[in-house]
Amino acid sequence: MSELRPTAINEVFGVLVASFPGKPTDKAVDSLQEQLLQEVDRRQPRGVILDISRVTTLDSFFARVISETANMVTLMGGDVIVVGMRPSVAITAAELGYGFEDITTARNVDHALSMLGITDSTIEQSGDANE
């Protein structure tokens, strides 16, 4: 059995940032989804960022989890932004027809934070929010 890594969920300026690992097992992805929803419930963040910048393979399972997680956060009343899709992943996702039509996307975490009303200068004072 592979060990699950500590879940990568951080809070930045009242925003929850969940970083999906680059090569997760299905269980790790499911676990991250569950922990994220619990954190959303517990911390009532002003927004949620799903960072997939380390993801190099977006297959149908992973795509479903991301889309489903975004929907769940929305149902719970949160603003959710998916960030950091790599170009090669975007090409493959588009070819497979995963449009993420109803999901807000951003280039990176900083971009998403600014969309959520947090300014660049605030972020620079507190270091890089990405990793």
Next chain:
Amino acid sequence: MSERGDNTDNELGRLEGRGQGSSGSVQIASEDDILLARQTVRDLAEEMGFRLTDVTRIVTAVSELARNIHLYADEGVMRWQKLDRPGRTGLELVFDDDGPGIDNLEAVLQGNYSSSEGMGRGLSGTRELADEFDIETGESGTTITIRKWSRD
């Protein structure tokens, strides 16, 4: 930070995929083996000089097919072979299992059928991502062959 499966079989499979050989195989018997199959093919495809976009297409297809084996047949094998033809090189991947087969193949291939696990495009998507795609399925199991050619 690196992540890896941690059983001996995985390490063996990984070594097979890494070497200079022209063929090999990865047993798919657990969820970790999906990752192992992906990593093996990623290493191979990169070594063979596939463009990043094609590497991503191939590895995504591997992820779908290896997961299908894990979910529906419990276990199976992915065999890989480098293809050397005049003017082009390619990678052939065969996914073989003794599972129950696919009942509604037409619907599945058209992307009209969705299990609870995916987005209903796993198999049809795989066909899109590969240059060649062949499937044989029946009560005694399923064999799916995909090929991707490197563009020189």
